[in-house]
Amino acid sequence: MVEFKCPGHNQDHIPEEVLREAGITFPKAYTDKNNIVALARVLKKYQDDVFAKVPFCVTVEAEAxxxxIKMGDAMHRPRPNGHRFSSIEELSGIQAPDISKGRIGEVLDAVGILAESGEKVILNIVGPFTIIYALINHTIFYRGLRKDPAQIKEIxxxxxKSVIxxxxxGVKRGASIISFEDAVGVPDVIGPTIYRDFSGPSNLRIINGIKEVGGRFLIHLCGRTSAALENTDMVHSYAIDTGKASTYGQALAGLLDELTEPIVVGHRCIAWGPMKMDQPCIWGIELIQK
Structure with a gap:
């Protein structure tokens, strides 16, 4: 049994000195590519990290x-503000968005700007349950799971497809790491049956779909996501020696330099980049083909 305790980092508050140096305003810090780039660069410097991370919330895909979404400010990151859909029938009409437009397009543009300037970039993305929770009341969604599971699978x-x-x-624009999480789609939140039938297999399809683009990049799974997959026998983990790397971010950067194709890692938090490593290894994650 793999155990992972979420560190629960407070990612809401943006320090005042970061705001002054970045010279950003709100809500443009969340909606405009140039402000996103400025904030990402200064946060990287402030946190003494190796990577510039975008976006700064988990609502971009749901908004698309x-x-x-309530856009937020320096004290509170963007967050859902009510539900767009009131029934499964309404939700079933959703179409894949144009990711070149709106805030999601601005984030992708920011990835390109950062990568072209020489930054190592992490693009944070989320899975279907996190997106759906922002679109419809979870009670209505679970009712739909029981009454018409085929319709839910279509949704x-x-x-x-959009997440992939x-x-x-993001990879094509130059992201070195795709950081993936679906924190509300894990067994201790949705239960083992729904996880086994819906969320877990969905996560695997997304991981495989992104890997197919090829190239030298990492897919970094949230520790809760990777632990849930391993504990349900959908993946298994293996240790990758990090050599003399001091911090987790340095270890990830070193691994990237050695890659010839994309691999998946997990069992740690992407926010641990600046932290000293307690074990000299990265946990590789291999999907079990059934």
Whole structure:
């Protein structure tokens, strides 16, 4: 049994000195590529990290699907603000968004700007359950899971395709790491049956779909996501020696230099980049083909 305790980092507050140096305003810090780039660069420097990370919240994909998002400020990151859909029938009409437009397009543009300037970039993406929770009340969604699971799978297929497209486009724009999480889609939140039948297989399809683009990049799974997959026998982990790397971010950067094709890693938090490593290894994640 793999155990992972989420560190629960407070990612809401942006320090005042970061704001002054970045020279950003709100809500442009979340909606405009140039402000996103400025904030990412200064946060990287402030945190003494190896990577510049974008975006700064988990609502970008849901917003692209039509979710109502309160954009936030320096104290509070963007977050859902009510639900766009009130029934499964309404939700079933969703279409894959144009990821070149809106805030999701601005984030991708920011990835390109950062990468072209020489930054190592992490694009944070989320999975279907996290997106769906921002679109419809979870009670209505679970009712739909019981009454018409085939319809739910059709809805999830649309979302999965979009998430894969987003991740692939991030790689094409120069992201070194695609950081993937679906924190509300793990067994201790949705239960083992729904996880086994819906969330877990969905995560695997997304991971495989992004890997297919090829190239030298990592897919970094949230520790809760990777632990859930391994504990349900959907993946297994293996240790990758990190040599003399001091911090987790340095270890990831060193691994990237050695890659010839994309691999998946997990069992740690992407926010641990600046932290000293307690074990000299990265946990590789291999998908079990059934």
């Amino acid at each position: 699907f039509g979710a109502y 999830m297929a649309v979302i999965e 497209q987003y991740g692939i486009e």
